[in-house]
Amino acid sequence: MKVPFLDLSRSHQALRDEILQSFAATYDAGRFCLGDDVVAFEKEFATASGVADAVGIANGTAALHLVARALNLGPGDDIVVPAFTFIASAWTASYVGARPVFCDVDPATYNATAETIAAAITPATKAIVVVHLFGQAADMDPILELGRARGIPVIEDCAQAHLATYRGRPVGTMGCAGTFSFYPTKNLGGVGEGGAVVSTDAALLERVRLLRVHGSKVRYQHDEVGYNYRMEGLQAGALRVKLRQLEAWTAARRAHAQTYREGITLADTQLPQPAAWGDSVYHQFTLLHPRRDALRAHLADHGVSTDLIYPRALHEQPCFAEIGPATGSLPAAEALARTCLSLPIFPELTEAELAYVIETINTFAG
Ligand SMILES: Cc1ncc(COP(=O)(O)O)c(C=O)c1O
Structure with missing residues (x-):
């Protein structure tokens, strides 16, 4: 698929x-x-x-x-x-x-x-x-x-x-x-x-x-x-x-996020959780995994498109080289850029597609 x-x-x-x-x-x-x-x-x-x-x-x-x-x-x-x-x-x-x-x-x-x-x-x-x-x-x-x-x-x-x-x-x-x-x-x-x-x-x-x-x-x-x-x-x-569709689309995004949370069991994976002050509207569903690039390649090999949002923190962008701060100063942002992987989350995703993404992630051997 x-x-x-x-x-x-x-x-x-x-x-x-x-x-x-x-x-x-x-x-x-x-x-x-x-x-x-x-x-x-x-x-x-x-x-x-x-x-x-x-x-x-x-x-x-x-x-x-x-x-x-x-x-x-x-x-x-x-x-x-x-x-x-x-x-x-x-x-x-x-x-x-x-x-x-x-x-x-x-x-x-x-x-x-x-x-x-x-x-x-x-x-x-x-x-x-x-x-x-x-x-x-x-x-x-x-x-x-x-x-x-x-x-x-x-x-x-x-x-x-x-x-x-x-x-x-x-x-x-x-x-x-x-x-x-x-x-x-x-x-x-x-x-x-x-x-x-x-x-x-x-x-x-x-x-x-x-x-x-x-x-x-x-x-x-x-x-x-x-x-x-x-x-x-x-x-x-x-x-x-x-x-006029935005509320329904937002509900669909939230339901997809919940399906991902219930289905993804791959070890060492951090999934987005609803915050105590209100759930996300899931513009992205971005997980963290220490072997992100290998996981992404595995998904691509099985036909699942993903994205890296964002692969580089802003203080490490060439246009801000003179502003900084130096790499190492903002460790959480830098770690996110190295480990983040965004999955498909658009409202019209089908149940079969979601199930396939979950199954493909869970069969990643690492
Ligand atoms: C967080 C954030 N801020 C600002 C923008 C800029 O929006 P636009 O692309 O409409 O200029 C975007 C989107 O591209 C964004 O994701």
Whole structure:
């Protein structure tokens, strides 16, 4: 049997007619950049995410950039960023000329904690980026307390965590702002690029809206240096169709994760466990195994596609060679990069496919 790591065509086929109808409506109305579809999506996504308002953005990286700008972060500032995440989390600092200061993560949740963040705070720290990695909310209360005590805002990178909650509170609503990505592979993915900023701070969202369109509210008057980070109408239309499926898709991801946990018995394997403060939405199901590369080759030999997310910690990326810290300084993040293996977890995986992945893992001889 062949099991793909991700097969978007399954959901796209099921939603084909609805999405194409939404495209036709947008096409006929000529609402391509922002417009009614984006406004409607912003409202619907805000409701789904438990916030009053959301701002549709061109992509998740731009969303992080806009939040950094809205917080007036810039040269001379340090921003704490987990060392085990996608590179864009660190661009939050780089794009505004600030310095990303990498912190270690918890080997159980793969997320930064108040302790690992505290160890990375410097006198110049002006923000903390928390990533709810793979869909698992970070342990927010101690992090928020740390931020409050030091007067440092907490930005939530929710790119992988649509509908995730922390002790019943939606991600993105606890820090000063939350950013989302709608890259096609995300739990809620467009048919192209997309992103959003959410916040309970109306003034911050107002600034994000201004910066999103060239720093302009009145045509050809530019109050500050802004960007072309508009969300496209066609994307908003597709996202509105897909948003209606998001709860069911999230339930399917959680059920698959539970099936993996019940089935995988391979020795020396660490599986993701639901955190005490709320289960993951399983953007990824990432196990740890000391012989990860051999296990991955065994799965590939038997037709099961997997991925390494992420094979290198951020402080070991060539682009941050001068920033560091040196290899060996953030041992948990470095160990994760060496031992992590992400399994197929997309909603449309069949029971037979799941059973086959489990059986193939359990027959790995090591
Ligand atoms: C944790 C994280 N942050 C930020 C981003 C950036 O999102 P985008 O690809 O939409 O720019 C991504 C996704 O790619 C991500 O996984």
